[in-house]
Amino acid sequence: MNAADSSKDLTVRADGGQQPARFENPGVPEHRERLADADPAAAKRAERQVAALFALSTVGTIGFLLAYFLAPPGQSVASIRTSNLLLGLGLTFGLLGIGLGAVHWAKTLMSDHERIEERHPQRSSAADRAGAIAVLKEGAADSGVGVGRRGLLKGALIGAVALLPLSIAVPLIGNIGGDWNTNKFRHTVWRAGRRLARDPSGTAIKASDVTIGSVFHVIPDGLESEAHPLDEKAKAVVLLIRLDPRDLNETPEKKSWSYDGIVAYSKICTHVGCPVALYEQQTHHLLCPCHQSTFDVANGAKVIFGPARRPLPQLPITVDSEGYLVAQSDFHEPIGPSYWERLK
Amino acid sequence: MKARAARRYHRFAPVALLLGALLAVGAGYAALTGGPAAAAAPTADDIAAGSQLFRANCATCHGPSASGSRNAPSLIGVGAAAVDFQVGTGRMPMHANGPQAPAKPVQFDQQQISQLAAYVASLGAGPAVPTAEQVDAALGNPANGMALFRTNCAMCHNAVGGGGALSQGKYAPALWQTTPSHIFEAMLTGPQSMPVFSNANLSDQEKRDVIAYLVAQREGSPGGADLGSLGPVSEGLWVWVVGLGLLIGAAVWVGAKSS
Numbered sequence: 001m002n003a004a005d006s007s008k009d010l011t012v013r014a015d016g017g018q019q020p021a022r023f024e025n026p027g028v029p030e031h032r033e034r035l036a037d038a039d040p041a042a043a044k045r046a047e048r049q050v051a052a053l054f055a056l057s058t059v060g061t062i063g064f065l066l067a068y069f070l071a072p073p074g075q076s077v078a079s080i081r082t083s084n085l086l087l088g089l090g091l092t093f094g095l096l097g098i099g100l101g102a103v104h105w106a107k108t109l110m111s112d113h114e115r116i117e118e119r120h121p122q123r124s125s126a127a128d129r130a131g132a133i134a135v136l137k138e139g140a141a142d143s144g145v146g147v148g149r150r151g152l153l154k155g156a157l158i159g160a161v162a163l164l165p166l167s168i169a170v171p172l173i174g175n176i177g178g179d180w181n182t183n184k185f186r187h188t189v190w191r192a193g194r195r196l197a198r199d200p201s202g203t204a205i206k207a208s209d210v211t212i213g214s215v216f217h218v219i220p221d222g223l224e225s226e227a228h229p230l231d232e233k234a235k236a237v238v239l240l241i242r243l244d245p246r247d248l249n250e251t252p253e254k255k256s257w258s259y260d261g262i263v264a265y266s267k268i269c270t271h272v273g274c275p276v277a278l279y280e281q282q283t284h285h286l287l288c289p290c291h292q293s294t295f296d297v298a299n300g301a302k303v304i305f306g307p308a309r310r311p312l313p314q315l316p317i318t319v320d321s322e323g324y325l326v327a328q329s330d331f332h333e334p335i336g337p338s339y340w341e342r343l344k
Numbered sequence: 345m346k347a348r349a350a351r352r353y354h355r356f357a358p359v360a361l362l363l364g365a366l367l368a369v370g371a372g373y374a375a376l377t378g379g380p381a382a383a384a385a386p387t388a389d390d391i392a393a394g395s396q397l398f399r400a401n402c403a404t405c406h407g408p409s410a411s412g413s414r415n416a417p418s419l420i421g422v423g424a425a426a427v428d429f430q431v432g433t434g435r436m437p438m439h440a441n442g443p444q445a446p447a448k449p450v451q452f453d454q455q456q457i458s459q460l461a462a463y464v465a466s467l468g469a470g471p472a473v474p475t476a477e478q479v480d481a482a483l484g485n486p487a488n489g490m491a492l493f494r495t496n497c498a499m500c501h502n503a504v505g506g507g508g509a510l511s512q513g514k515y516a517p518a519l520w521q522t523t524p525s526h527i528f529e530a531m532l533t534g535p536q537s538m539p540v541f542s543n544a545n546l547s548d549q550e551k552r553d554v555i556a557y558l559v560a561q562r563e564g565s566p567g568g569a570d571l572g573s574l575g576p577v578s579e580g581l582w583v584w585v586v587g588l589g590l591l592i593g594a595a596v597w598v599g600a601k602s603s
Contacts, residue, residue, distance in 0.1 A: 034602050036602075076563070077563040077564060077565070077566050078563060078564075080566040081564065081565070081566050081567070081568055084566065084567065084568060085568060088568075103597070103598055107602035108602050112602075198545070199495050200491045200492070200495055201550075206544070208544075209542070209544030209545065210544070210545075211540055211542045211544070212540075213534050213539055213540040214534075214539060214540045214541070214542055214545055215496075215539035215540075215541075215545075216545055217495045217496055241539070275499070277499040278499050278500050278510060278516075279539050280510060280511065280514065280537040281534055281536075281537055281538060281539045281540070282536060282537055283511075283537070285511060287510065287511060289499055289508075292511075294511060305511070
């Protein structure tokens with residue numbers, strides 16, 4: 001079977017090959033009378049339904065007012081909930097009754113005459129279009145822009161228009177920060193000898209307090225006396241974990257950064273900076289709640305799952321003469337998400 | 345006689361009967377299990393009975409001397425609190441090896457749990473079962489409890505204790521139903537994936553504050569249904585599916601031809 005045959009076979013005409021040259025406009029569908037138009041009893045019924053819906057709204061409003069006066073929110077959670085529920089139900093029926101009643105009224109009882117609004121062509125008449133073009137051309141000729149006259153005015157206008165956006169752009173960019181010193185992201189308030197303290201109480205932590213399997217959420221001691229305590233806290237928060245020293249695998253250069261199985265890692269995720277604090281004691285895995293980055297605390301907090309690309313920075317710690325845990329120094333790398341000047 | 349028979353077949357009779365039966369069962373249950381674990385010092389008989397129970401129910405995994413095996417940790421030094429939590433919430437004996445031992449119906453009565461706890465406590469010093477005063481939410485400060493819970497617990501257990509997922513099938517359970525005593529023991533002993541919050545980290549008073557905060561959450565949300573307190577996922581599902589569905593239905597009804 002060749003191609004021409006198959007295309008002929010596929011051409012099926014229901015009317016035996018007789019297609020009209022032009023389809024007739026089928027016009028508006030026949031008007032069907034509604035039940036309420038034909039039957040007075042149905043109309044009466046619809047009227048009663050609409051009235052009932054409006055009455056429901058009235059009852060809802062009265063209920064709302066009653067609830068407002070009789071069931072005040074009070075002090076307990078249960079009474080606040082009851083008050084909210086009753087006010088909400090009253091308001092619901094008050095509004096819904098009016099809305100449903102109005103729609104039902106319009107659909108069943110108001111006239112349903114069909115009206116036809118013809119569309120008009122959108123194109124303006126030829127005379128109007130020619131007139132508009134003539135006005136534009138006259139204006140252009142009058143300004144003299146097109147024919148090389150008034151070069152000074154042309155240059156001045158282009159300069160003025162080009163400069164105007166600066167009045168929007170400069171305040172917008174200027175208001176971003178005022179402080180363009182990115183150096184502060186490289187340092188935290190941790191210093192040699194600064195004690196590790198509990199968040200939120202601020203009490204210092206002794207090494208003997210940290211039992212195996214414990215997790216302490218740590219802020220620097222004396223954080224409140226910093227100039228911007230919250231800004232500093234956002235960078236300096238640390239998670240303190242004690243592992244069985246046998247479970248801890250440390251690289252030789254970081255061997256001295258822990259104390260008897262106690263390790264301290266920055267709590268700020270190296271992906272986008274969420275607080276990483278879901279610690280699984282048995283697997284030594286530390287999860288970030290935002291994007292499920294998982295860090296292995298037993299192996300230098302290296303990334304074992306998720307979008308983070310770098311291990312959490314470790315805070316080198318030791319104990320002071322009174323047995324309190326102290327930092328040996330600041331973090332040795334910037335904490336938190338990567339940014340392009342990070343290691344410059 | 346006829347009046348009584350009629351009342352017996354009143355259509356609300358089954359409802360009333362059911363309510364009565366539920367009340368009776370609840371009251372009986374409360375009478376049987378009520379009250380915190382007896383803090384009386386365990387006798388040698390208790391320890392002996394606990395040893396029997398241990399060998400029959402726990403030794404398969406934890407070893408005949410409770411020193412642990414490849415599949416289960418040593419129980420020497422975990423203390424009575426760990427036993428009361430693990431057995432008292434039904435987590436132990438574990439029904440199958442898996443990433444997490446889920447809470448399930450409790451396998452022993454309170455006396456047997458106390459005997460087991462006494463036996464394990466006799467193996468090595470460990471945290472004891474808390475007294476009723478240590479876990480009394482009325483003595484705690486829920487506001488301080490909220491600050492502590494937000495810092496130490498909320499990342500896993502959700503801001504109001506609704507629970508949440510961990511890795512590889514593990515999860516932090518919801519705390520709505522957990523008794524204050526079990527909450528205290530969990531903080532003290534760090535069961536399963538949970539880290540330990542010893543008394544040097546969260547003091548007795550701070551633990552009581554956390555319990556007070558959690559108990560305060562059980563009153564529910566002042567806004568009505570909290571949809572599991574799961575945040576934008578459940579709320580979004582409700583708004584997008586149910587709320588928008590209703591709006592679309594209303595729009596279809598407004599536009600439909602009336603008959």
